[in-house]
Amino acid sequence: MVEVLSTDAIWWSLFTMFTAAGLILAGTVTLIFLYLIYRYRVKGSEDKDELEPGRIYVETPAKGSSRLLLVFTGIIVLSLIVATFDETIYLERTPSEEAFVIWVTGFQFGWQFDYNVDGETITTIGAVVVPSDTVIEFKVTSRDVFHTFGFAEFKVKIDALPGIVNSMWIKTPEEPGEVYKAYCYELCGIGHSLMVADMIVVDKNEFFQAYEAGPQEFRNFINQVISEYRASLQGAP
Amino acid sequence: MAGAEFFGRLTRWILRWLTTTNHKDIGILYMVTSVYFFFIAGVLALLFRTQLAMPASEFLTGKAYYEAVTVHGLIMLLWFASPFAAGLANYFVPLQIGARDLAFPRLNALSYWLYLASGILVILGFLAEAGAIDVGWTMYAPLTSKDFTPSPGVDLAVLGVALLSLSVTISTINFLVTIATMRAPGLSWFKLPMFTWSIIFTMILMLYAFPPLMVGAAILWIDRNIGTEFFSSPAGGALLWDHLFWFFGHPEVYILLFPALGAIADIVSTFARRPLYAKRYILTAFFLATILSFLVWMHHMFVTGTNLYTRLFYSFTTILISIPFEMATVSLILTLYKGKIRFTIPMLFALAAIFHFILGGSTGVYLGSIALDKGFRGTYWVVAHFHYILVGTMLFGFFAALYYWFPKITGKMYNKKLALLHFILATIGVNLTFFPQFIIFDMPRRYFTYDVPEWLTFNQLSTLGSYIFGLSMIVALITIVHGLLRGSPAPENPWRAWTLEWLTKSPPPPENFEGVPVVTNDGRVVFVSEEVAEKSSRSELVSGKLAGVQPLTGASHAAPSHSHAHSHPVSIDPFILGVGSLLALFGLVVNKFILAAGIAVLAWGLYRWLRDELNDRFHAEIPKYLETWPFPRSKLRNGMWVFIASEVMVFGSILSAYFFIRFNPVGKVLEEPWPPGYMIHDVGIGIINTMIMFTSTLSFAMAYLGVRKGDNILAQLGMIGTIFLGSLFLIVKYFEWKELFAAGYGLDWGLATQTYFLATGVHGLHVALGLLLTTYTLFKLYAGRLGPQRSEEVLMVAIYWGIVEIVWTFIFPLFYLV
Amino acid sequence: MADAKTYIAVWAVLVGSALAEAWVVLSGIAVNTLAFVTSVALFQSALIALFFQHLREESFAIKGMGIGGAALVVVLIVAAVTSVISCTPYFPQ
Ligand code: HEM
Ligand SMILES: [Cu+2]
């Protein structure tokens, strides 16, 4: 199996690339700008110039060197476009055939998660348990209005639209134990700010063991992980 | 005694502002009103920034927070930014092109009063028990449907948006016709100042972008009040709204930006004492950006999960559009090269705006990548980016323009120290408010609470910045009031600038210039009297060698031999129509009697309007010496064609809704697939109506022929024929609708018939309007007002009927046949 | 400048094309009816614009305004349709 890159790694590499290009371009332009302001400033009340009012002055003709700058910009910008296409397509398509599928349904105001275990649906609300080091595919839809499901850390999100199912994937970290927050990113009503869910990463082997053991086992496992997590929050100051 | 006199003066003062049609007055009205809206929206921003500094508090949460955010966004964009630019444009475009006024002064006043009415409608929402609109300025479906948001505040805002679109469309007609046909002799397109150019591009953008918004708002309103389900059913729904809204929404950002950029360009060039560097590049850039701006709207839909290749195309165009803006920025910056830069207040604001633009622009490029947008969409990165553009660039551009033109508008100079304080506070405020938001870019926007500790400090910094910015606005107000009351008198041309608005008094007289400004071939500006201008040929004029004409020297020029006083006609009718629409739309939401009163006022205003029209009170030909190439020397014809372009977009939006719904796979699952038209509709009746439609247009063509030839009988017969056939068309339509409802194909049958009712309903309204126009034209004929020389007034109606017929050539087959 | 004869001729073509269109569609000859009727409508619109609206006599600038609008409508329709057509319908219980 080919190594699956994590979504956030891809995102950060693109981000770095855009930032580098931006710094080169915008930085150059800003430096020229600053230099010109400094170099051609007028000190004191020196108030003479050959431009008289009562005439229309249309333009200062362009020099060849500025055209060069344009070509340069064009090349950088176009290469940004090309560079981002591959990444985009990679992020759009779930990279592994064996992705673990979880259904996500947005509602006012919360997230419902459904696992399919042996044809039976196991539902949790407000929290989801996922195995470590696995490609997870979220099938996202909405029961009422427009929501957007996403994780800040994984740098992915997808709209939850009524009547349509969209898909989004992440690759969970290798080490279990982290808890990530899923947010809603589209204003969906007065409780929008409260549409936060927890994604708890557990050990891959434990997870699939429970999963293989059948619906009853799995439900207990999930509920236990979630209630343990919630209890740990209560304990904290 | 003194009291009565004061009262008399007060009424005269009020009446003057209610009845004025002078472009400078209207410009001031626009600016003052929009600044008023700006303060409302600004205070709202300070309120929710306060909440964000203490996220655990209950200061402003839930519904109240969302009302504040939504109204802030809506008002800032639609009722402050665009109208403020419209105010500047009103004041300065005629001056910069050497015209006496806009092409249609009375329509201009109407635009203003409709704009004011629409803004009041939105604000009135706060009085509603369920509060103002709270669904975000983007008004995403289906949250806006009545099931989820029953508040009448939404209806008020939606009607406000629709009314504003109408006002904007009227403005675009006015400005485009003015600039196309009323430029001073010798003032070619290329010589127009950048500000005027930016208004041209803005108007073109508005012309094509606002109709989809108007259609979207209208559909949303009927969804909420009549029971259609375009945006509430997933068969249309979220994605349909997204398309209509963002087709408007993206060009809207350039609508906001262009006027400020144009002003910045003129200001930079004035104070660097250099003509603009490579103006032709800047114009090319604006032109490319205008076209591309209609090809990028789907970057607001990158995470909708729709077709990947469509989105990739829009990703490509979005990143591409950064090139023209880079081009324009570089040209602006190179204007400084070899300049003699003077750091006046307007120049400081303009330079700071360019800085902010570089930052705001390059952080926007990220959002053009679908992959990066997956991280950024709906976060504070977006908020920071667009505020760097809107506040850092646009608003700073407006401040620059305000200080630049303040002496011209008021005849007074402002206090430099106060203005400098404003500049310093504003610059600190803006950067402190919005830069921290880049750092916490993971934070979702439109959240009134959060419990991530790292976000807290940055939010508090940001809030501090917004307070400083708020303070700077108070300083700005003081500066302006101080300047008005205490400022020293301003000379004609305090900046030694070289565009036309500086070649007249400060403030300019009602007729703008004494005599006709002429730009000679060697680039001088001379003034000639209207008589001389009328008598001379264009080449004589622009040669600059006419006898008796003084070249302009320095600050004052000798008044030409004679200039007749142009009395500016006043009219209260635009105000009446504004009040009428406010009452009618408000009544539509809250109360039948107010609605009836509103309609009565509207009818009264319309009657008065047409009466004046019939008496030619506002009729003014375009003087033959003005530049009009490549447009016909006719206000009416140009105006009508601009209107037609907006109509194309209105029906185009409906048509796109039709195709969207028809091809949406969700609809096919949800209800029965769209049935072939002939199963629901009677093709025979459709064909009959098609024939009626074609024949009525033929009949009107005959009427036009009659008027051109001076054959009054033919003209009369033709118009009567059109009126008869048009009415027949509507009657047939009425029975068709009735039968559909009787047969169970009413509104509850599904989107297929709802789309039919929408399309034929809007078309029917157009037919009705055409009937009114034709009847009125017939009146003019009877009143002896039409003749071969004035046949254009008939051609205008023929052009109108043409578009009504064209629309029908699509409606008939698409609904009846396939 | 158009005269009466031109107007009537254009009118006749319009009427004729509408009748023919209806016949072609209803008798099921056309393969892709949507494309067919759209082309007929475009043809009729062009006739109406050129002759009844006298667009023929206008300058390129005015022609451009209308054609520009029509092009934008095409863009809007193409984007709307292509974007939605591959969506997967789904209704949660
Ligand atoms: C006085 C300075 C301003 C401050 C402090 C400010 C602050 C903010 C903040 C914090 C938000 C995001 C609220 C949230 O997502 O929860 C916001 C939204 C917005 N602002 Fe401003 N703003 C200012 C000026 C402006 C101006 C001048 C404009 C436009 C001309 C503008 C247009 C918008 C828009 C369109 C939104 C989005 C509204 C929405 O999400 O529905 N703002 N503003
Ligand atoms: Cu939400």
Ligand SMILES: [Cu+2]
């Ligand atoms: Cu956009």
